[in-house]
Amino acid sequence: MSVKVKASLGTEKYYTEVIAGENKIITDEPIEQGGGNKGFNPFEILATSLASCTAATLRMYIDRKGWNIPLINVEVELKNYPQIPKTQFGRTIDFGADQLNEEIKDKLLKIANTCPIHKMLTNNIEMLTKIP
Numbered sequence: 001m002s003v004k005v006k007a008s009l010g011t012e013k014y015y016t017e018v019i020a021g022e023n024k025i026i027t028d029e030p031i032e033q034g035g036g037n038k039g040f041n042p043f044e045i046l047a048t049s050l051a052s053c054t055a056a057t058l059r060m061y062i063d064r065k066g067w068n069i070p071l072i073n074v075e076v077e078l079k080n081y082p083q084i085p086k087t088q089f090g091r092t093i094d095f096g097a098d099q100l101n102e103e104i105k106d107k108l109l110k111i112a113n114t115c116p117i118h119k120m121l122t123n124n125i126e127m128l129t130k131i132p
Contacts, residue, residue, distance in 0.1 A: 001116075012036070047076040050089060053117035058093070061111045067104075071096035089121065 005020040007027070014029040015038055027042060029035025040048065051074040062069045077090040093112055100108070112118070 015039070043078055043080065047078040047089070049117045050091065050115070050121065051076040053115045054091065054093065054112050057115040058108060058112055061108070069095050069100075 003020065005018055007016050007018045009016040014027075014033070014035040016027045018025050018027055025045075026039030027045060028037055028039040029041055031037050033041075035041075054076075055072045055074045058072050058074075062072075073094045073096065075092045079088045079090070081087070091112070093108070
């Protein structure tokens with residue numbers, strides 16, 4: 001799988017338009033970082049990728065099984081420790097008011113860990129950068 005996005009930043013600190021195909025999002029930095037807080041910051045976008053992918057992966061599995069689980073909440077907390085260097089993702093998954101037995105919870109945890117973004121973040125990552 002391959003995706004391509006383009007980020008464009010003009011003179012308005014740090015307001016960035018990011019385009020992927022026909023879709024567009026805005027990223028920015030918080031006011032205390034000199035931005036206008038008009039969109040997600042890059043760390044929030046990274047955490048969003050994991051949260052949304054986890055939820056979608058779980059929904060696909062739950063629907064395939066025919067289970068009646070109408071709500072999936074995924075919360076991701078990203079902590080970056082650049083001095084170490086270390087990054088930590090904390091992920092909490094709940095299903096609203098549904099009380100699930102331990103067997104189903106264990107299976108759903110295993111499925112959450114098969115989310116493609118989870119796999120990417122826990123594999124070797126290679127950065128290739130060029131300036132033409």
